[in-house]
Amino acid sequence: MDNRLQYIAENYEKMKIGVDDSFPFHCTMCGKCCINREDILLNPEDLFRIADFLHLTPKEVVEQYCVAYIGDTSRMPIVQIKPQGTIKRCPFLKDQKCSIQEAKPTVCALFPIGRCVCIQKDQALGDNTPEIQYLFSDPGCGDTSESHTVREWLTSYGIPVQDPFFSHWQHIMLAVGGYIRKSEATSPQPVLEAIWSLVFQSLYLEYDMETEFMPQFLENSQLVLGAMKRLASRVKE
Ligand code: SF4
Ligand code: SF4
Numbered sequence: 051m052d053n054r055l056q057y058i059a060e061n062y063e064k065m066k067i068g069v070d071d072s073f074p075f076h077c078t079m080c081g082k083c084c085i086n087r088e089d090i091l092l093n094p095e096d097l098f099r100i101a102d103f104l105h106l107t108p109k110e111v112v113e114q115y116c117v118a119y120i121g122d123t124s125r126m127p128i129v130q131i132k133p134q135g136t137i138k139r140c141p142f143l144k145d146q147k148c149s150i151q152e153a154k155p156t157v158c159a160l161f162p163i164g165r166c167v168c169i170q171k172d173q174a175l176g177d178n179t180p181e182i183q184y185l186f187s188d189p190g191c192g193d194t195s196e197s198h199t200v201r202e203w204l205t206s207y208g209i210p211v212q213d214p215f216f217s218h219w220q221h222i223m224l225a226v227g228g229y230i231r232k233s234e235a236t237s238p239q240p241v242l243e244a245i246w247s248l249v250f251q252s253l254y255l256e257y258d259m260e261t262e263f264m265p266q267f268l269e270n271s272q273l274v275l276g277a278m279k280r281l282a283s284r285v286k287e
Contacts, residue, residue, distance in 0.1 A: 065185040069201045073186045074194035084143040090131040094254050095215050096155045098263045103153035108255045125230045127250035159207040162189035167220050222271045229278035
């Protein structure tokens with residue numbers, strides 16, 4: 051478990067905040083959260099929204115602004131914004147401002163709020179969609195001259211309180227990551243490379259930019275899950 055997850059696990063009860071609870075925070079626009087960053091991850095919806103905003107395809111956004119790798123813990127393909135220069139500046143920081151403000155990654159929009167869902171290991175997709183829990187702790191920046199509720203903060207960025215994409219994405223990460231971990235124990239490297247390629251292409255890249263994101267994401271994630279299940283049943287035979 052990485053240090054951040056360890057901290058959350060140990061302080062979860064203290065950090066929990068209700069959607070209509072207030073937290074003190076005013077961003078003083080110092081721009082420090084956009085430099086020295088190597089941890090800004092894009093989920094497929096972030097990538098689609100940024101691509102749409104920049105009139106590019108998700109593949110072009112990855113090629114121009116990101117790095118992709120396999121997550122140490124999740125074993126899933128991860129897309130991270132590639133920082134620039136010695137100060138590791140986010141490539142979207144222009145003139146001290148976020149140049150993709152309207153489509154900024156969810157992790158940037160949510161800050162200083164965090165969120166998580168509690169999913170049982172063998173819980174099926176669509177079973178009692180778990181409630182999203184919000185978290186807040188002192189971000190160590192800005193000041194406390196403003197107070198916001200979580201609901202108001204999310205609404206200002208167009209993020210639904212019970213974001214269906216987020217719950218579904220957590221399920222997919224857990225389920226597909228589990229299949230990949232099992233495959234790593236039994237499959238040769240070329241097969242693993244083919245699995246990672248299928249997962250990456252289907253979940254992150256293969257979207258028609260003229261069509262709504264969510265139905266395509268649901269279809270692509272079913273395709274990936276179906277392929278992983280077929281692969282797992284073949285390994286058992
Ligand atoms: S995407 Fe925007 S808000 Fe996020 S780190 Fe880059 S410049 Fe800052
Ligand atoms: S969120 Fe914090 S670090 Fe980022 S610009 Fe605002 S005050 Fe600075």
